[in-house]
Amino acid sequence: MTGFVGNCAIALTIVGSALAQGKWYPEVLNDGTPAGELLNVSGTQIYQSYPALYSKNSTPAVLFVTDIYGLPLLQNKLLADSIAKAGYLVVLPDLFKGDAIPVQTPEGGLNLTAWRLRHSTDEIDSIIASTIKYIQTDLGAKKIGGVGYCFGGKYVPRFLAEGKGLDAGFIAHPSGLETAEIQAIAHPITIAAGELDTAFNVTGRHAAESILQTKNATYQLNLYSGAPHGFAVRPDLSVPRQKYAKETAFFQAVRWFDAWL
Numbered sequence: 001m002t003g004f005v006g007n008c009a010i011a012l013t014i015v016g017s018a019l020a021q022g023k024w025y026p027e028v029l030n031d032g033t034p035a036g037e038l039l040n041v042s043g044t045q046i047y048q049s050y051p052a053l054y055s056k057n058s059t060p061a062v063l064f065v066t067d068i069y070g071l072p073l074l075q076n077k078l079l080a081d082s083i084a085k086a087g088y089l090v091v092l093p094d095l096f097k098g099d100a101i102p103v104q105t106p107e108g109g110l111n112l113t114a115w116r117l118r119h120s121t122d123e124i125d126s127i128i129a130s131t132i133k134y135i136q137t138d139l140g141a142k143k144i145g146g147v148g149y150c151f152g153g154k155y156v157p158r159f160l161a162e163g164k165g166l167d168a169g170f171i172a173h174p175s176g177l178e179t180a181e182i183q184a185i186a187h188p189i190t191i192a193a194g195e196l197d198t199a200f201n202v203t204g205r206h207a208a209e210s211i212l213q214t215k216n217a218t219y220q221l222n223l224y225s226g227a228p229h230g231f232a233v234r235p236d237l238s239v240p241r242q243k244y245a246k247e248t249a250f251f252q253a254v255r256w257f258d259a260w261l
Helices: 074-085 113-118 121-137 150-158 179-183 202-214 240-260
Strands: 003-005 008-010 018-020 023-025 037-041 044-049 061-065 089-093 144-149 168-172 189-194 219-224
Touching: 023 240, 044 074, 044 121, 061 074, 061 121, 061 150, 074 089, 074 240, 089 121, 121 144, 121 150, 144 150, 144 240, 150 168, 150 179, 168 240, 179 202, 189 202, 189 240, 202 219, 219 240
Parallel strands: 061 089, 061 144, 144 168, 168 189, 189 219
Antiparallel strands: 003 008, 003 219, 018 023, 037 044, 044 089
């Protein structure tokens, strides 16, 4: 596993609960009951999860941009809770207005053409922009990070462009990520990639790394062996390499936010 911040190599080998630079990190939650609350904010359903020591106007926030399974997926809400336990206010909007892909539907072989037409880039951008405004105004967050998984991995970079609202970002196994979106990134980004992911494959990884290096971005790219698409949210926990990849990608995200938010 290798990582890069600028031109510097970093080894990240944290597993289980971690202690780094004097801070304790919780384990990532894989089962249980979600601890956050559901809110309706200007017509958008939002799952909001709070850290133990939450203070309006001072606690940094993390915008959680989901995969195609969206708000209904238990693992998404538990992952939001895990990030909250690490000290962040987490806001997860329903990007699909109740039309997420059913959680029992396997991703492999899905034909998403008609579904994607119902959820255009402009529409998703609008929901994310309004959620960021809510975080800034109603919640008073001065710093906002973004996490994006699969489908959401396209959108966090879009809002890391100058003036779009995110101050740092983490994406895992992104799908549909375009060259122009990477080129426009203006704030620190860390990427978790899976060796077996065909959506963000070796060509896509190398292209993203080349762009980020050329523009002297603050970035990190970690490659997880044996990790398929979706590993940071929905791995097969009976497979040790997949379980490790999810755990370590979680620490990768929260350590990044600790450094840059």
